[in-house]
Amino acid sequence: MRFLNEFRDPGLATRLIRDIRRMATRRWTLMEVCGGQTHSLLRHGVDAELNDVIEMIHGPGCPVCVTRSDAIDWLAQLCQLPPVLVTSFGDMLRVPGDRDCLLNARAAGGQVRAVYSPLDAVRIAQETPDLQVVFFAVGFETTAPATALAALQAERLGLENFSLLVEHVRVLPAMEMLAAATDCRVDGFLAAGHVCTVTGFEAYADFASRFRRPTVVTGFEPVDLLWGILHCVRQLEAGQSEVVNAYTRAVQITGNRAARDLLDRVYEVVDKEWRGLGTVPGGGLGLREPYRRFCARRRFTQTLLPSAVPPVATELPIHRPNRCRAGDVLVGRLKPTACPEFATACRPESPLGAPMVSDEGACAAYFRYSSSHATHEPG
Numbered sequence: 001m002r003f004l005n006e007f008r009d010p011g012l013a014t015r016l017i018r019d020i021r022r023m024a025t026r027r028w029t030l031m032e033v034c035g036g037q038t039h040s041l042l043r044h045g046v047d048a049e050l051n052d053v054i055e056m057i058h059g060p061g062c063p064v065c066v067t068r069s070d071a072i073d074w075l076a077q078l079c080q081l082p083p084v085l086v087t088s089f090g091d092m093l094r095v096p097g098d099r100d101c102l103l104n105a106r107a108a109g110g111q112v113r114a115v116y117s118p119l120d121a122v123r124i125a126q127e128t129p130d131l132q133v134v135f136f137a138v139g140f141e142t143t144a145p146a147t148a149l150a151a152l153q154a155e156r157l158g159l160e161n162f163s164l165l166v167e168h169v170r171v172l173p174a175m176e177m178l179a180a181a182t183d184c185r186v187d188g189f190l191a192a193g194h195v196c197t198v199t200g201f202e203a204y205a206d207f208a209s210r211f212r213r214p215t216v217v218t219g220f221e222p223v224d225l226l227w228g229i230l231h232c233v234r235q236l237e238a239g240q241s242e243v244v245n246a247y248t249r250a251v252q253i254t255g256n257r258a259a260r261d262l263l264d265r266v267y268e269v270v271d272k273e274w275r276g277l278g279t280v281p282g283g284g285l286g287l288r289e290p291y292r293r294f295c296a297r298r299r300f301t302q303t304l305l306p307s308a309v310p311p312v313a314t315e316l317p318i319h320r321p322n323r324c325r326a327g328d329v330l331v332g333r334l335k336p337t338a339c340p341e342f343a344t345a346c347r348p349e350s351p352l353g354a355p356m357v358s359d360e361g362a363c364a365a366y367f368r369y370s371s372s373h374a375t376h377e378p379g
């Protein structure tokens with residue numbers, strides 16, 4: 001298959017591994033930002049193959065994993081109110097909040113439905129005017145344009161029974177927070193290629209020079225990842241810190257203009273709570289006027305059922321009710337296999353934390369592909 005087989009070519013991968021080994025004069029520490037990249041690294045054995053010259057640290061780029069837990073708890077309560085139907089991407093349903101997950105809320109009688117697109121939620125609202133349909137909008141800049149389209153569509157249809165809980169997050173501010181930390185061990189970053197298809201990578205040039213970290217826009221196939229690592233190592237060995245696009249078949253420097261215009265039209269940049277990182281300045285998107293009328297928080301805390309729905313807390317609780325170390329995993333301080341609960345109390349069928357639930361979660365990747373728990377042969 002074109003654009004796939006050539007990026008899984010074993011011969012090319014072997015040559016790239018040889019080049020990386022030749023080039024590296026010491027062991028470098030790199031972070032792949034996106035959870036999809038983490039899964040590909042482990043699935044294809046790239047991290048193990050290079051482990052003596054490259055330490056891969058897995059970044060926070062799993063949107064399901066970093067979504068604040070109190071938002072899940074809030075929706076789990078909201079869906080118990082008869083006129084409300086909470087809609088969400090399916091992988092959010094099993095993600096634990098601090099108190100509950102949406103799947104349990106549904107089992108307890110709440111109205112929760114998985115949808116493939118926010119536009120499905122708009123259609124449900126249009127077809128069932130007696131329901132208040134709330135869409136749980138999570139994800140990076142990759143999914144935010146579809147949510148923006150849903151807001152525009154709801155406005156065009158004049159829907160009064162559709163709203164959004166917007167928890168979209170922005171990747172670059174989180175990378176800045178990680179790079180600015182005094183204990184940051186990352187020498188170079190593999191930036192999330194799919195995010196850059198929307199945002200472009202102009203802003204990454206400033207990031208690379210300001211934090212003196214080479215940054216390579218990287219794709220998701222094994223050859224993509226090896227190209228990204230090679231470009232990083234080449235710069236590190238030369239003492240350079242620039243941005244390089246190693247995902248040229250998908251990413252242009254200015255990104256997707258239409259999608260960026262959509263983001264600018266519907267959202268404003270806001271500070272955002274990331275699970276594991278805390279409050280990230282500029283790390284999220286919120287609805288701007290006139291689309292704030294579709295904000296679920298505003299609708300359900302100020303107009304409809306004001307006393308029945310608890311407000312979303314502004315701070316995450318300090319003491320976690322379970323033993324999940326997701327916060328440490330998400331910032332690369334802890335390998336999933338070093339978590340005491342990994343593959344014992346915490347497994348995909350009984351997850352204690354979001355990284356074991358999500359298809360992009362690092363704990364799920366280790367469970368699926370590490371040798372003692374592999375459910376899928378590396379290929």
Ligand code: SF4
Nearest residue numbers: 324325339346353363
């Ligand atoms: S293995 Fe489970 S408990 Fe441990 S950090 Fe990952 S999700 Fe949390």
